Amino acid sequence: MKEIHVVVAENVKAYRKANKLSLDKVSELTGVSKTMLGQIERGDSIPTITTLWKIANGLKISFTSLIKELTNDVTIISKNDLLELPGNDGKYKVYPYFPFENDKQFEIYMVEIEPGGYLEADPHHEGTEEYITVFDGQLELTIVGQTYLLEKDHSIRFKANCKHAYYNPGNELTRLNMTINYPSM
Numbered sequence: 001m002k003e004i005h006v007v008v009a010e011n012v013k014a015y016r017k018a019n020k021l022s023l024d025k026v027s028e029l030t031g032v033s034k035t036m037l038g039q040i041e042r043g044d045s046i047p048t049i050t051t052l053w054k055i056a057n058g059l060k061i062s063f064t065s066l067i068k069e070l071t072n073d074v075t076i077i078s079k080n081d082l083l084e085l086p087g088n089d090g091k092y093k094v095y096p097y098f099p100f101e102n103d104k105q106f107e108i109y110m111v112e113i114e115p116g117g118y119l120e121a122d123p124h125h126e127g128t129e130e131y132i133t134v135f136d137g138q139l140e141l142t143i144v145g146q147t148y149l150l151e152k153d154h155s156i157r158f159k160a161n162c163k164h165a166y167y168n169p170g171n172e173l174t175r176l177n178m179t180i181n182y183p184s185m
Helices: 004-018 023-030 034-042 049-059
Strands: 091-097 104-114 118-121 129-136 141-142 146-150 155-159 164-167 174-181
Touching: 004 023, 004 034, 004 049, 023 034, 023 049, 034 049, 049 118, 104 164, 129 141, 141 155, 146 155
Parallel strands: none
Antiparallel strands: 091 104, 104 174, 118 164, 129 155, 129 174, 141 146, 141 164
């Protein structure tokens, strides 16, 4: 398995070249600086989750299309084989179990949020939905200013084309499964 920053570098560069986009244009579309994009493409920088989401949303591609490698027909994945993608504060970690595939239109993550951990997500594409199930701990999910408290074994589905934020208000690690379902891309 390649290191995540190498996979991201290859995928960003391949997408940019296939679509004949300059670094300036990608920077304009994503809000990520040209310098940072260059570092990402060279594999000199491991981007944060927020940066990856800016790139994905700006280019109108799925998050995991930036981090996926080719897979076989049957795939068994252990968390130990995955590289964690830390959020900006280091307390929010994403493990991409099943990346986006064009014929599936969804991606699946395991997320761990340490006590006090927080991540604010930008809106996804119109028609995108998130499905979350909490397995351990608590999750405060804020969607357009409305906060929902999810406990262990609770699930929620919501339209994700709006600002939303994840927060662990408890004293223990929150573990959850997140499935993001995209409209036809």
